[in-house]
Amino acid sequence: xxxxxxxxxxxxxxxxxxxxxxxxxxxxxxxxxxxxxxxxxxxxxxxxxxxxxxxxxxxxxxxxxxxxxxxxxxxxxxxxxxxxxxxxxxxxxxxxxxxxxxxxxxxxxxxxxxxxxxxxxxxxxxxxxxxxxxxxxxxxxxxxxxxxxxxxxxxxxxxxxxxxxxxxxxxxxxxxxxxxxxxxxxxxxxxxxxxxxxxxxxxxx
Amino acid sequence: xxxxxxxxxxxxxxxxxxxxxxxxxxxxxxxxxxxxxxxxxxxxxxxxxxxxxxxxxxxxxxxxxxxxxxxxxxxxxxxxxxxxxxxxxxxxxxxxxxxxxxxxxxxxxxxxxxxxxxxxxxxxxxxxxxxxxxxxxxxxxxxxxxxxxxxxxxxxxxxxxxxxxxxxxxxxxxxxxxxxxxxxxxxxxxxxxxxxxxxxxxxxx
DNA sequence: TAGATTGTTAATCGATTAACAATC
DNA sequence: TAGATTGTTAATCGATTAACAATC
Numbered sequence: 001x002x003x004x005x006x007x008x009x010x011x012x013x014x015x016x017x018x019x020x021x022x023x024x025x026x027x028x029x030x031x032x033x034x035x036x037x038x039x040x041x042x043x044x045x046x047x048x049x050x051x052x053x054x055x056x057x058x059x060x061x062x063x064x065x066x067x068x069x070x071x072x073x074x075x076x077x078x079x080x081x082x083x084x085x086x087x088x089x090x091x092x093x094x095x096x097x098x099x100x101x102x103x104x105x106x107x108x109x110x111x112x113x114x115x116x117x118x119x120x121x122x123x124x125x126x127x128x129x130x131x132x133x134x135x136x137x138x139x140x141x142x143x144x145x146x147x148x149x150x151x152x153x154x155x156x157x158x159x160x161x162x163x164x165x166x167x168x169x170x171x172x173x174x175x176x177x178x179x180x181x182x183x184x185x186x187x188x189x190x191x192x193x194x195x196x197x198x199x200x201x202x203x204x205x
Numbered sequence: 206x207x208x209x210x211x212x213x214x215x216x217x218x219x220x221x222x223x224x225x226x227x228x229x230x231x232x233x234x235x236x237x238x239x240x241x242x243x244x245x246x247x248x249x250x251x252x253x254x255x256x257x258x259x260x261x262x263x264x265x266x267x268x269x270x271x272x273x274x275x276x277x278x279x280x281x282x283x284x285x286x287x288x289x290x291x292x293x294x295x296x297x298x299x300x301x302x303x304x305x306x307x308x309x310x311x312x313x314x315x316x317x318x319x320x321x322x323x324x325x326x327x328x329x330x331x332x333x334x335x336x337x338x339x340x341x342x343x344x345x346x347x348x349x350x351x352x353x354x355x356x357x358x359x360x361x362x363x364x365x366x367x368x369x370x371x372x373x374x375x376x377x378x379x380x381x382x383x384x385x386x387x388x389x390x391x392x393x394x395x396x397x398x399x400x401x402x403x404x405x406x407x408x409x410x
Numbered sequence: 411t412a413g414a415t416t417g418t419t420a421a422t423c424g425a426t427t428a429a430c431a432a433t434c
Numbered sequence: 435t436a437g438a439t440t441g442t443t444a445a446t447c448g449a450t451t452a453a454c455a456a457t458c
Contacts, residue, residue, distance in 0.1 A: 008403050012396045056416040057458035074402030092297035102395040142405050167401035183404040190307040191217045196372035197279035198213050199388040246427050261440035262434035
């Protein structure tokens with residue numbers, strides 16, 4: 001069965017809510033609904049896609065549910081990540097504490113700027129982009145973050161795909177095509193701001 | 206009529222596609238579909254929410270459509286933006302070229318770290334967070350970007366709202382509640398990676 | 411047992427797609 | 435005029451919500 005991608009996003013939200021919940025042993029879908037602003041019905045439905053984690057009449061055991069959600073989301077173990085582009089944004093991502101906290105470790109960083117290559121940031125030595133394929137293949141890394149300028153995005157993403165990368169988080173304002181079997185998630189920061197200006201224009205009018 | 210927010214996201218996609226289209230005078234929904242991977246039917250529908258921009262039998266005049274989309278999205282004029290948090294991520298956003306290119310100008314930046322306050326980055330002097338309300342009220346800025354640590358997010362966002370900010374792009378991994386009339390868009394970077402690991406886990410299995 | 415809450419099915423709602431009359 | 439393509443309505447599809455039997 002095809003599970004809606006909005007369900008997956010919500011599973012992350014549920015998981016975050018449970019993390020900030022230290023004391024309780026059980027939580028009902030209604031209580032979780034109060035925290036997350038998703039409907040209780042929807043929470044039960046989303047969870048039911050993956051199994052039966054609750055006890056009728058009682059609710060969901062918090063610790064068990066946390067563990068199950070970690071498994072479902074794939075964060076029950078750490079992931080190695082490659083970063084391409086060590087400019088302002090790339091360097092900020094390299095330093096981002098939130099990744100390590102969730103088990104995401106940036107293991108390799110690449111750039112094409114000779115002034116950056118060889119420098120060490122956050123304990124990671126910036127490598128020549130030309131070594132991309134070799135390093136990724138030998139380290140068997142499956143996911144990459146792209147923080148290169150727009151004009152370089154297409155080529156970089158092609159190279160990542162041909163190096164065996166299966167999942168890409170792309171911050172370049174471009175929407176390159178990738179073969180099926182490769183997941184590309186685009187975050188275009190200007191586009192996000194545009195959604196806000198669309199809204200602003202309306203409330204102001 | 207309530208227009209689906211996915212339509213707005215697509216309007217941004219169409220607009221970007223048109224920008225990269227220098228030569229043509231007219232474009233059909235089918236041609237735009239080829240560029241954007243949205244269906245022709247959907248493109249016509251999305252545009253029809255806002256007016257009649259095409260000519261039956263011919264297609265859409267590219268320049269006119271660009272101008273209309275700019276108006277709809279609210280990017281026909283520049284917007285001033287406030288940035289809160291001048292750490293790694295905040296500084297990267299301050300330096301981000303893509304914003305200026307789309308007419309978004311970060312006019313003020315704030316932090317609570319005395320080592321950062323007073324420093325100038327990208328021509329912007331970092332100000333004390335305590336001056337937030339005063340500066341925002343007097344400059345009549347409507348939108349803000351939040352790049353503070355998780356534990357500070359709630360308070361900062363409350364302060365932005367009470368200063369009159371109507372639209373917030375939040376990078377802190379938190380989902381604070383805001384009153385209706387204020388638009389909050391959360392970008393949680395770890396959550397985005399989780400969507401990728403969910404996918405990776407499935408293709409690998 | 412009585413009360414509470416899950417898991418699941420059916421009903422509703424909304425968004426996408428298909429079809430086609432209008433028209434350039 | 436004939437061909438092409440829009441704008442719009444109707445049909446389909448999928449996701450959310452409501453309801454309730456099962457069960458702790």
